[in-house]
Amino acid sequence: MAKKRKPNFLVVLIDDLRFDELGICGHPYMKTPHIDRIGHEGAMFTSAFHTTPLCSPNRASILTGQYASRHGIIDNVARDAHSHRLPNYHVILQRLGYETAHIGKWHMGNSGGPRPGYDKWVSFPGHGSIIDPVLNIDGKEKKYEGYITDLLNGHAVDFLKKKRDKPFALFFAHKAVHPDAFQAADGTIDFTDGGYRPAPRHADLYKGEHFPRRPNALPASEVVKDKPAWTEAHAMRVNEASRKVLDGILAGTDEEIRLRAAMMASVDEGMGDILKVLEEKGELDNTFILFLGDNGYFFGEHGLGPERRFAYEEGIKSPFLIRYPAWFKPGTVNDELVLALDIAPTLVDLAGGKAADFKTMQGQSLKPLAKGAKPKGWRTSFMCEYFSENAMPWLVGMSYKAIRTKRHKYIHWTQKSLDGVACDELYDLKSDPYEMKNLIGKRSEKGLVARLRKQLASLVAKSVGL
Numbered sequence: 001m002a003k004k005r006k007p008n009f010l011v012v013l014i015d016d017l018r019f020d021e022l023g024i025c026g027h028p029y030m031k032t033p034h035i036d037r038i039g040h041e042g043a044m045f046t047s048a049f050h051t052t053p054l055c056s057p058n059r060a061s062i063l064t065g066q067y068a069s070r071h072g073i074i075d076n077v078a079r080d081a082h083s084h085r086l087p088n089y090h091v092i093l094q095r096l097g098y099e100t101a102h103i104g105k106w107h108m109g110n111s112g113g114p115r116p117g118y119d120k121w122v123s124f125p126g127h128g129s130i131i132d133p134v135l136n137i138d139g140k141e142k143k144y145e146g147y148i149t150d151l152l153n154g155h156a157v158d159f160l161k162k163k164r165d166k167p168f169a170l171f172f173a174h175k176a177v178h179p180d181a182f183q184a185a186d187g188t189i190d191f192t193d194g195g196y197r198p199a200p201r202h203a204d205l206y207k208g209e210h211f212p213r214r215p216n217a218l219p220a221s222e223v224v225k226d227k228p229a230w231t232e233a234h235a236m237r238v239n240e241a242s243r244k245v246l247d248g249i250l251a252g253t254d255e256e257i258r259l260r261a262a263m264m265a266s267v268d269e270g271m272g273d274i275l276k277v278l279e280e281k282g283e284l285d286n287t288f289i290l291f292l293g294d295n296g297y298f299f300g301e302h303g304l305g306p307e308r309r310f311a312y313e314e315g316i317k318s319p320f321l322i323r324y325p326a327w328f329k330p331g332t333v334n335d336e337l338v339l340a341l342d343i344a345p346t347l348v349d350l351a352g353g354k355a356a357d358f359k360t361m362q363g364q365s366l367k368p369l370a371k372g373a374k375p376k377g378w379r380t381s382f383m384c385e386y387f388s389e390n391a392m393p394w395l396v397g398m399s400y401k402a403i404r405t406k407r408h409k410y411i412h413w414t415q416k417s418l419d420g421v422a423c424d425e426l427y428d429l430k431s432d433p434y435e436m437k438n439l440i441g442k443r444s445e446k447g448l449v450a451r452l453r454k455q456l457a458s459l460v461a462k463s464v465g466l
Contacts, residue, residue: 006097007324008287009169009347010274013062014267015055015105015178016308017293019048019317021260029209030261034272038291039321043332048320049404050340051384053295053308056108058340059173062294063088065344065361067385067463073108074387080109087360089344090117090169096351099166103155104173112136122155124148128175130197147199148175149263153270160277169347173294176267177260195250196259198266205262210254213300214314216434220303226438227302229398229413229423234303236394251306257299288350289323290343302435309395311384311402311411312435327370334369337379337406342366362463381405383459388415403456409435410452426452 020026024036024044050058052068060066060073064087068074071086086108090100094117101120105128106112112128113136114121123136133148134141137155144151156172179196198205220234250256271291278284296315298304308315320338322328341363348357349365368375384402388395402411411425426440426449439445 005286006167006352007326007350008167008283009093009098009350010278010287010289011062011171011343011347012271012289012291013059013104013171013173014264014291014293015173015175016260016295016297017177017264017319018297018299018314019293019319021177021264021293021297022319022321024321025319027261028211029206030264032264032268032271034268034275035291035321037275038271038289038323041330042289042321042323042325043328043334045320045322045334045336045338047335047406048292048318048338048340049316049382049384050295050318051316051382052386053310053315053384054386055294058294059106060086060108062340062343063090063171065089065341065358065363067341067362067383068387069385069460069463070360070362070465075389075391076107077389077391078110080111083108084115086115088115088117089348090171092348092353092357093117093169093351094119096348096353096357097166098169098351099164100169100171101159102171102173103159104152104171105175105178106173112141114139120159122152124175127178127180130175130180133175147266149266149270150199153266153273156270157273157277160274160281160283167351169351174267176263196256196263198259198262202262202265205265206258209258209261211257211299214434216302216312216436217300218303218436223303226436227423227425229416229425230303233394233398252300256306285325287324288327288347289321291319291321292340293318309386310398311386311400311404311409313429313433316384316404322366327367329372332372336369336374337382337404338366338369339363339379339382381455381459383456383463385460385463401456401460403452403459405452405455408448408452410449410456412453412456424449 022035023030023032024039051061052058056076057068057073060071064071073079094100100118102118103122106123110126112123112125121138124133130148132143132145134143159170224231224234278287295308296317298307298314301314302312345358345361345363346366349367381403386400388397388399397415399414400411407430409427413423416423424440425438427435
């Protein structure tokens with residue numbers, strides 16, 4: 001009897017991609033046929049979330065299956081040494097017989113050099129450059145001519161074309177749709193020499209298109225009436241330094257949204273090339289393909305943008321598409337609460353991992369959700385957390401712990417009070433999906449608040465291993 005082949009793994013991660021920035025996810029004009037194919041031929045998860053909606057912490061959460069408060073990458077400050085010690089699931093996959101590769105953005109520390117767990121390495125320092133980037137290929141760093149998305153697509157295709165006698169695990173992390181930026185070691189960002197840059201062939205794509213704003217895209221003066229925790233932050237945000245950043249990337253404008261969509265065109269072309277290679281090699285149906293973003297993004301909702309750090313839906317929700325015929329029939333739509341933390345345990349589970357391989361992971365394998373199952377015991381809530389950063393002066397003091405259930409969201413601002421009264425927030429997502437009516441002061445909700453606080457305290461304790 002022939003031995004059953006282990007599945008291959010392909011995780012495609014997009015930088016700063018909102019939950020609605022794909023054709024399949026409802027974008028009004030963006031065309032992403034090859035990416036959409038993943039969901040059309042597999043599953044689209046409509047309630048997928050990040051637990052710390054910020055680049056470095058969430059990337060570490062994906063690779064470890066842990067909350068940020070456990071793995072310790074809590075912000076975007078360079079932590080190169082720490083990132084070499086993460087309990088990365090690719091180390092486990094190597095032990096289970098996989099050939100592993102990281103291609104693209106790393107951004108847990110600014111070094112572009114190889115980390116443990118990968119047989120093939122292609123990355124770049126920090127945020128990288130969109131045009132003529134410096135790439136680190138297996139420890140050797142040099143500048144290459146071309147558009148970074150196309151270059152990374154080429155490396156991914158080359159890796160997939162390679163003849164091998166092992167299953168593969170490719171973690172493919174695009175720079176798109178993050179704009180060009182310089183990041184200092186303390187995490188501060190300067191966009192003055194860059195911005196969103198589509199490939200030259202897509203420069204005028206979607207010219208003149210309009211992206212309808214959500215009802216909660218409100219000016220800061222309206223937001224603070226319902227969300228007093230934001231009073232000081234929004235006041236600080238109008239200073240000259242902040243305006244320089246905002247103006248540098250056309251923040252909140254239709255042009256910003258158009259340029260992001262145009263940058264995704266080259267991502268989608270590369271996805272088409274990847275699917276073609278997998279088909280030609282006869283590996284498509286034996287490859288677990290997952291496509292997602294690394295955090296959300298605000299287009300003016302709650303007075304925010306360019307921003308992603310906060311626990312409102314636009315910040316924590318992610319596109320989450322999986323193609324794997326053994327688990328999901330074409331056109332599956334799943335509304336269970338799934339997390340970026342679930343990726344590591346899912347892949348290790350599929351690879352044949354044992355109990356010891358899961359001992360540090362806090363996510364759950366998605367296997368119980370396969371084949372349309374509605375499993376008992378699946379999560380009904382999760383925690384989101386953010387640790388305020390000195391690199392973002394207007395956000396100092398905006399740390400929070402939040403709980404999101406299938407119906408409600410409670411946000412506890414851990415460093416905020418106004419005249420001695422906590423500035424917490426409570427939303428009923430069924431009646432108020434845009435989070436515009438803060439119910440925290442309603443006497444009728446006192447019992448609910450008490451229950452959510454208790455649940456949040458339990459999740460906080462578990463996140464740090466108490």
